[in-house]
Amino acid sequence: xxxxxxxxxxxxxxxxxxxxxxxxxxxxxxxxxxxxxxxxxxxxxxxxxxxxxxxxxxxxxxxxxxxxxxxxxxxxxxxxxxxxxxxxxxxxxxxxxxxxxxxxxxxxxxxxxxxxxxxxxxxxxxxxxxxxxxxxxxxxxxxxxxxxxxxxxxxxxxxxxxxxxxxxxxxxxxx
Numbered sequence: 504x505x506x507x508x509x510x511x512x513x514x515x516x517x518x519x520x521x522x523x524x525x526x527x528x529x530x531x532x533x534x535x536x537x538x539x540x541x542x543x544x545x546x547x548x549x550x551x552x553x554x555x556x557x558x559x560x561x562x563x564x565x566x567x568x569x570x571x572x573x574x575x576x577x578x579x580x581x582x583x584x585x586x587x588x589x590x591x592x593x594x595x596x597x598x599x600x601x602x603x604x605x606x607x608x609x610x611x612x613x614x615x616x617x618x619x620x621x622x623x624x625x626x627x628x629x630x631x632x633x634x635x636x637x638x639x640x641x642x643x644x645x646x647x648x649x650x651x652x653x654x655x656x657x658x659x660x661x662x663x664x665x666x667x668x669x670x671x672x673x674x675x676x677x678x
Contacts, residue, residue, distance in 0.1 A: 507605040508598055511642075511651035513659040517578020518586035521651035521658065522594055523570040524601065524673075530647070533568040537646040540564055547642045548649040550656035562657070562667055565650055572654050572668075573597060574675040587614060588621055589678045595625040598635055609648050610639035 507530060509523045525533060540548060540561060550558060575593050577586035598606055608618060618639065626632050642648040657668035658675075 506601050506603045507607065507647070508594065508601075508603050509645070509647045509651055510594060510606070510608045511648055511655050512587070512590075512609070513655035514583065515659040516661075517576065517659075518580065518583055518590065519578065519655055519659060520575040520587075520590035520594065521655035522573040522575070522597070523647060523650040523654070524573060524603070525568075525570045525647060525650075529569045533570065533650075534646050536564055536568060537649055547646070548653070549642070550649075550653045558653075558657075558664075559667070561653060565653060566671055568650070570647075570650050570671065572651070572672045574654070574658060574672060575678055576675060577678040580678060584614070584617065586678075588617075591618065591621055592625050593676060593678060595622065595629055595631075595635075599629040599631045603635055606635060606637040607645055607648065608637070608639045609652070610641050615639055 506524045506526055509525065511521055513519045513521070537548065548561060553561065575590040577589045580586040580589050594606070622637050626635055626637065640648065642652065654668050654671060657664040
């Protein structure tokens with residue numbers, strides 16, 4: 504399928520990773536739409552910093568982009584670094600099943616070395632080192648990271664926000 508996968512996490516109420524799966528034909532239009540949603544003075548969209556009415560507008564726009572969301576719920580796993588590792592292992596396994604070509608993670612310098620080590624091992628274990636590339640990027644450099652940021656926030660928030668995000672969510676895996 505040659506999909507691209509964009510990852511972000513939420514630590515509110517347990518460890519959760521949201522993965523937005525975007526097909527190559529949708530990358531350009533999705534980026535254009537998302538960049539068009541940035542307000543004057545904003546460097547990027549960040550769901551925690553948006554008003555509720557703006558969040559509703561952003562979710563409606565994101566729903567039209569065709570991204571499929573996979574959620575990895577590791578809230579039962581402690582400590583956080585083990586929860587993150589479990590999520591990344593599951594993401595790589597799913598990336599192999601999807602035939603994904605690119606995996607982009609929101610850059611968090613505190614886990615960068617551990618992530619690279621784990622991804623190196625898991626990509627080879629899945630025998631997709633010639634297929635899947637992975638990299639860490641800042642959300643200001645890759646706007647498609649804004650999608651999993653929004654969905655992870657909604658899921659962690661629960662209630663009406665979770666219901667509003669549900670149409671985009673394909674699976675929720677409890678790890």
